[in-house]
Amino acid sequence: MTKSINTSGVGSAINRVEGHLKVMGKAKYASEFPIENKVYGQGINSTIAKGEIVSIDTSEAEKLEGVLKVITYKNAEKLKTLEGVRPEIATDTIAPVLQSNKVHYFGQYVGLVVAETFEQAQYAASLVKFEYKKDPSAVIDFEKSRSKAYTPDNDSNYSRGNMDQGLAEADMVVEQTYNTPIEHHHPMELHAVIASWDNGKVTAYASQQIIEDAKIAISGTFQIPKKDVRVISPFVGGGFGSKLNLDRHVIMAVMASKMVDRPVQVTVTRTQMFTNTNMRQQNEQKMRVGAKKDGILTALSHETLSHTSTTQEFQEPCGMVSKMLYNVANNEVTYKLIPMNMQTPFAMRAPGEATGSFALESAMDEMAWKLKMDPIEFRIKNDTQTDLHEERPFSSRLLVECLRIGAEKFGWKDRKPEPRTNKKGNWLIGYGVSAASRNSPYQKTHSKVILELDEDKVFATIQMDATDIGTGSYTIIAQTASEYLKIPVEQVNVELGDSDFPITPGSGGSWGAASFCNGARAACENAIKTLKNNRNIAQDEEVAVSELLKKNQLTKFEAEGMAEPSAEFEKYSVFSFGANFSEVWVDKDTGMYRIKRMVNVASAGKILNPKTAYGQIIGGLTMGVGMVLAEQTRVEPNFGNFITRSFADYHVPVNLDLANIDVIFLPEEDKIANKMGIKGIGELGITSVAASVSNAIFNATGKRMRDLPITPEKLIEAGLEEGVTA
C-alpha cells in the first residue's frame, strides 16, 4: 500500500498539469509545429465505389501558381503492399497508398497535390480531373449483400455447453435482432501530419495514439530501418481509436516530402475523416436468450453480421460481452463479415463492448420484461465471479455492487415496471438500467526518470513515448512520480509522445493509465532502489530522494524502468465493471425525447485522479448518448458514398441533450491487475449507455427500439399510441 505524502499524489483530484498550456494555446498539436520551409499537401478522393482510373489530367492543377507536385499512382513511389486476401488490420499495419489505378471505395485517396500554401493545394486538388471506368459489381448495400458474408478465420467464434439444449430447458426465449449503424470517431483535432524526408531519415509530427506502431508502419511501408523513423506527437486532440493505426495521409506526406524535398503538411479535412481515418462498421446482432421462470439463464447466443472492406479485414468483437458477463452454461458467439466497397473499419471506442452491450443489455431487458422480473434482480441472479469464457476467476468484479449502489442513488424503487404508466403532460417517462463491462488490458511499458537536485529540491522528468489523447496521461503520470518519489507534483515534468523516449503501448483499449503509471512507477522505484543500493542503504529505510542524491554526491541521476503483466495477472480475467441508469422523457406526439438524468457507477480499480477519471466517464456517456440519439453515417445506395459529410449531417450530442450526470466510483484497488491496482476506464463509460436509454424508452412508451440511433422518425414509425409491443 502506497501512502500519499501530500495532496498531489495518486488519487488526488488535481487539475491537469498541462491544462494551462491548452487554454493558452501553447500545447502544440501535430499541424502546429513551425517547421521551416513547410509546404502543404491536399489529398484527392475517388468519386466511384469500385473500378479503375482510366485517365488523369493534371494540367490545369499544375499550371496554378504555387503548385509543386501532383502525385498519383502514375508517379508515386513504389511502397510495400499488403499481402494475401484481406489481411487483418492491426495498429502497426502498413498503409500503402497511390499504388495502382484500382479504386476500392468511394473516397479512397487517388492523389495528392503539393503546393506552397494550403489554399493553393486545396484549389489545385479540385482541378485534377480523373476519368474512371466504373465497375458495376461494387458491394455498397449491406441489406442486399448478405449472401456474400463469410466467416472470418480469426478464432473469434466460440461456444460452450449446448445452445439447443439450453434453449430447450428454457421457459422463456427472447430472439431478437439489434442494429447499429456505421459510426465515426470524429475527434476534435483533425488527423494531421508534418513529415520530412531527410536523406532517408523520416521525421513525422503526427497525431497518433501509439507512437511505436506509427513508427513500425512508416518503416514497414517504405521499407526503411525503424531507427530512421522518428514520430512526435506530444498532444493529441482526441482519438477514440481513429488514430490507433497509421492512416494513409501520413504515408502520402512522407512520400511527398521525399519528392519535393521539403517538409510536407497534410491535414485531413472533416469530410475526409468520414472516408480516410477509420470508422465503426454497421452491425446486425441476433440474440437468443433462454431463461427459466425463476430468472436463471439457460442459453445465450450472440450472432454478429458486419462488414469489412474488400482489401483488409476487421471484425469488431461484439459478442465478447456475451461470453463473459453472465453465468450461463450454454453460450455461442459467431461472426460473419461482408466484404464491401468501403474503407476498412477499425476499432472505435470500446470496440465490441459499445455495440455488443447494446444488443446484450437490450435482450436482457426484454427477458426481464417477459419474466416480469426486475431487470436489476434478473442481472444479479445471473452474476458470476468466474469468467466462463476464459475459465478463470475475475481479478475483481463488483457488478452487483455497481447495480445496487446505482439503484439506490438513482431512486430505482420509484420506477413503475409497467410501461406507459408514468406520465406527465405530453411526456411518457421511463427508467432504464444496463450493466457494463470492459476488458482491462495492461501491457509492457518502459519509461525513464531523470532526477535533478536543485538546493534541497528534487525535480523529476519522466520520459516515455506514451500519448495524452485528452485523457489526462500527463497528469496521472506526474501524480505517479510524485507518489513514488515523494516529491510535490509541481516538481515533476512529464515528457511524452516522442519515439526517442522509451517504448510504451500508447493510448488505446483503456490500457494507457495502468500501463503508463506502472511504467513510470517502475522507473521511479528503480531510481530509488539504485540510489539506496549504491550507498548500502536498506531498501525499507525511509530516505528522501533529495537526501539519496546528496548521499550519492549526485546532482543528476537517470534510471529506467519497465512494468509488465505478472504471472498472477495471467491467471485471472481482468475487467472493469459498471452500471448505467437513465431517466428518459419521450414526447408522445413528436417522438423527441430528453434524457433527464443519468447515473453511472464504475468499478474500475484505483482511481488515479477523480477529476480526469470523471472526465473519461462523462465523455464516454456522452458518446453513448450520441450512439442512441443521433450518430449514424448513411451510405448512398446507388453510388456508395457517405451522405453524411460534416458535423451538420453527422449529429453528435449537444450540451442540451445531456442532463444531470452522476458518476460514482467504487473504492477499489485491484492488485492482481497490476501493482498500482489500476484498471481501464476510458471505454467503460460508453459501454451499455445506449441500452440503458433504450430500455428507459421501452419503460416510457412500451415500444422496443432495436435499431440505433433511436430518432423521432423511428419512434413515430413505431407508433407512440397506447399499447405495449414488446
Place this chain on the structure above:
Amino acid sequence: MRPFTYTRANNKEQALQAFTATSHYLGGGTNLVDLMKEDVERPDQLIDVNNLDYKKITSNDKGGLTLGAMLSNSETANNKEVRTNYPLLSMAMLSAATAQIRNMASNGGNLLQRTRCPYFFEVSMPCNKRDPGSGCGALNGMNALHAIFGYSDSCIATNPSDMCVALAAIGATVEVQQADGTSRMIEFTDFHRLPGDRPEKDTTLSQGELITAIHLPKAEFSDHYYYLKIRERSSYAFALISVAAGLQVESGVINKAGLAMGGVAHVPWKLTKAEEFLAGKKPTTENFEAAAELEMKDAKPFEANKWKVDMGKNAIVRALTQAFEREV
C-alpha cells in the same frame, strides 16, 4: 476554394452597379461561404453588402415592424419589439443553428438559405439544383428527409429555414432593390418558388436584385403562438418537421390563424386550407385535428419519408395546442 474577387459595397448603388451574372451578394456568409468551400457555389465575385444601411428595426405604415435585411438573426430575434409583438418569429429564429451562426447570419441571407439535400452538397452526385440537367439523385436515392409536398421529378429538396416558416405564418412582405434603382414588394408566399423544372432557382428574385427589408404586418399572434421544431438533437439541427402556429382568439373563437410548415417542401409550406378552416371556429383539439388532416391528406410521401405525414399531423395539432394554451 476557387479564386474570386471580393468587392465591398458602401451603398446600394455600388452594390447594384458591381453586380454581374456570376456575382453573389455576401451577407453573413454562413451558408454561401460553406457552399463555396464545397465547390457547390462558384461565384466569380462576392459583393459584400454588410456596410449597407439596412440594419434597423423600424415601425412601418401598416402598423407593423420592418426588419432591415442586413441585421443579424440574433439582433432581430432578441430585439424587444420583435420579442413582444412577434414572439413566434423570435422563437423560430432562436431555434435555428447555433448562437455563433445566428450572430453572423443576416435576415436577407436567411431568406436565401439553400437546401441541405446531400446530393446538392456532394459535387460528384447528380443534382438539378446545383447542376441543371444532371438529374435528381434523391428521387431514387436517399429521400427520407425530403419533400412530401409540391416537389417535381427535377427536385425533391426542402427549404431548411426556420425563420422563413414563421414569416410565412405571419404573412410578411419582402422588399427588394431592383437593378434599375427602383424597389418592389414581394408577398412572402411568392418569394420562394416550387422546383418545377427549374430547381436551380429557389426564389422569384431577378438577377441582381437585393433584399433590403422584411415588412411584418400589424402584430396578430403575440398572445397565442408556438414554433414547434422536431429534430433529433436539441440544437444545431435542421428540422425534421417544424410548424409555426399563430392564433388570434377572441371570446373563445379563432379570429385568425397563421400556419406554416418547414421540412416538407421546397418552400416554407403555408397551410392556407388549415388557416381558412380554423377561422371562426373554436380552438378545440377536434378542430385542430381536422385542420391537420385537411392539410396532410394532400401529402405525397416517398416510401422512406411516410413518417413525415404522421409526424406532420401530430406537429400541427401540437403547435396549435401549445399556441392556444400558452398562458398570456
